[in-house]
Amino acid sequence: MKPWSYIQLKLREPIFLGKQLLLLLLLVYIIILGEDYFFIKTTIICLGLTLWFVFNSKIREKMPWIVIIALLLVDLYYSYFWVANHHFMLLFMVLSLMLLTFHKQESIFIKNIQFLVVVVIMASVIQKLSSSQFINGSFYYHALDVGALFKKIFIFFPDSLDIVQNNSDNINVLYKSDPNLREYIVLKPVFNNLKLISVLFAWLTIIIEFIVAAALLWKPKSTVTHLLFIAMIIAVLVTRLETGFMALLSLSGLFLCANKYLRFIYILIILGCIILIITKIGYH
Amino acid sequence: MSKKTCPYNRCFLKFTKVAFSLFYFKMNTTTKQGLLKYGIPSIAIIVVVIQLFLVNTKDLSRWKGGGYGMYTEMHYVYNQIYIPGMSVDSLVKDNPKMKSTLGHLMLMPNKINLKKAAKLVLDTFKKDSIHIQIWKPVVNVEKETYTRVLKEEIRLNKSNL
Known part of the structure; x- marks a missing residue:
C-alpha cells in the first residue's frame, strides 16, 4: 500500500486519530507536571494500573481516561x-472522551x-472586550516593546531586538x-506608528476570533470555517509559541473537520506543537 | 357520585397517568441527551463566569482561573510588592509559604491577600509593625511611558492583630 493511501485510510477515522494524538499530548503534559504533588499522582497511577490488570476489557477501556482525569483534577484542586x-x-476534552466510552x-x-x-473562543473575545488595556492598545504596545510577542521574528531585525532589550532593561x-x-x-x-498598529491589531484579533467562533457554531464542518480556524491557529503560533493551547484547538479542529486534507494539516500542527513542547521551545 | 365509580374520573386519571409516563419517558431521554450534549460546555461556561466574577470583585488577573483571558492585559508578574526597608526577593528565598502568599498577592492584589501577606511577614520576622504596598503597571500609549500606580496598601501593627 502506498504511503498516501495508508494516510488517507487513517484520515477517515478522525476520532480514533484524535484520541491517539491527545494521549500523546497528555503523556507529555502529565510528565512535565509530574513533579508537582508526585505522591498523590503516583498513588493514582499505581491504583489505575492495578485496576487495569484486574478488571475486564469493558472497564479497561475507561481506565486510562479515569486516571488522566484524576491526575488533571489533582493539579486543578491544588493549583x-x-x-x-x-x-x-484539556480536562473538559478528556471528560468528553470518557463519556464517549459510556454512551458510544x-x-x-x-x-x-x-x-x-x-x-x-467566545470567552476569549469577551475578556478582550472587557479589558480596557486591550481595547486602548496599551497591552499590545507594551508586549511588542518588550518582545513578549513576535520575539522569534525580531531576530531578523537586529535594530528592533536592540530596542526590545533596551526597553526591558529600563523596566528592570x-x-x-x-x-x-x-x-x-x-x-x-x-x-513607527506603533500606537495605531496596537489599536488596530487589538480590534483585528477580536474580529477574527469572533468570526471563527461564530463560524464554528454555525457551520462546524465547513471547509471555509476550518481554513479560518487553521489560519487563526497559525497566526497565534507566529505571534507566540502557545503550543499547548494551539495543539488542543487543532485537536478540536481535527474532531470537527470533514475535509481529509485539512485533517492532515491539523495533524501536522498537533505533531509540530508536541515536538516543540518536548524540546521545550514551545510552552506546555 | 363517588370517585371510584365515576367513569370520567377514572378515564381522566388513566389519561393523566399515560400522558405523564409518556412525557416523563420523553423528558428523561431528552434530558439525558441534553445533559450529554451541553453538560460539559455548560461547566466550561460556569468556570468562565466564576473567573470573570473574581476578576471584577477580587482583582484576579485575567491570565488565570480558566477564563481564557490570557494576552488581554499585562501579566501579573509586572505587579510589584513593595515593603519599605525589605527586599521581596530575599523574603521569598527558601521560604515556600512566603513565596505562595506573596505569589497570591501578585495574582490577586486585593485587601484580603495584602492583609494575609502583612500578617505572615510580621509573624516571620517578629516585627512590631509593617507597611506593604502593591503597585500595578500602567502604560500610557499617548506619552509612550511606563510607570506604576498604587493598587492597595496596608499598615499593620502587631497590637492590632
Whole structure:
C-alpha cells in the first residue's frame, strides 16, 4: 500500500486519530507536571494500573481516561489559580472522551467538542472586550516593546531586538527604585506608528476570533470555517509559541473537520506543537 | 357520585397517568441527551463566569482561573510588592509559604491577600509593625511611558492583630 493511501485510510477515522494524538499530548503534559504533588499522582497511577490488570476489557477501556482525569483534577484542586487556561480545556476534552466510552454516540461527542471550542473562543473575545488595556492598545504596545510577542521574528531585525532589550532593561531598572517616587520610563516603540498598529491589531484579533467562533457554531464542518480556524491557529503560533493551547484547538479542529486534507494539516500542527513542547521551545 | 365509580374520573386519571409516563419517558431521554450534549460546555461556561466574577470583585488577573483571558492585559508578574526597608526577593528565598502568599498577592492584589501577606511577614520576622504596598503597571500609549500606580496598601501593627 502506498504511503498516501495508508494516510488517507487513517484520515477517515478522525476520532480514533484524535484520541491517539491527545494521549500523546497528555503523556507529555502529565510528565512535565509530574513533579508537582508526585505522591498523590503516583498513588493514582499505581491504583489505575492495578485496576487495569484486574478488571475486564469493558472497564479497561475507561481506565486510562479515569486516571488522566484524576491526575488533571489533582493539579486543578491544588493549583486552581496557577494552572494554564488550557488545563481546563484539556480536562473538559478528556471528560468528553470518557463519556464517549459510556454512551458510544460520536455525534454527541462532536457536539461536546464544538460547543466547548466555541465557549473557549467566545470567552476569549469577551475578556478582550472587557479589558480596557486591550481595547486602548496599551497591552499590545507594551508586549511588542518588550518582545513578549513576535520575539522569534525580531531576530531578523537586529535594530528592533536592540530596542526590545533596551526597553526591558529600563523596566528592570525602574523596578529597583522606590515606586513612591513616581518615576517613569519612556518606552521606545519597536516600529513607527506603533500606537495605531496596537489599536488596530487589538480590534483585528477580536474580529477574527469572533468570526471563527461564530463560524464554528454555525457551520462546524465547513471547509471555509476550518481554513479560518487553521489560519487563526497559525497566526497565534507566529505571534507566540502557545503550543499547548494551539495543539488542543487543532485537536478540536481535527474532531470537527470533514475535509481529509485539512485533517492532515491539523495533524501536522498537533505533531509540530508536541515536538516543540518536548524540546521545550514551545510552552506546555 | 363517588370517585371510584365515576367513569370520567377514572378515564381522566388513566389519561393523566399515560400522558405523564409518556412525557416523563420523553423528558428523561431528552434530558439525558441534553445533559450529554451541553453538560460539559455548560461547566466550561460556569468556570468562565466564576473567573470573570473574581476578576471584577477580587482583582484576579485575567491570565488565570480558566477564563481564557490570557494576552488581554499585562501579566501579573509586572505587579510589584513593595515593603519599605525589605527586599521581596530575599523574603521569598527558601521560604515556600512566603513565596505562595506573596505569589497570591501578585495574582490577586486585593485587601484580603495584602492583609494575609502583612500578617505572615510580621509573624516571620517578629516585627512590631509593617507597611506593604502593591503597585500595578500602567502604560500610557499617548506619552509612550511606563510607570506604576498604587493598587492597595496596608499598615499593620502587631497590637492590632
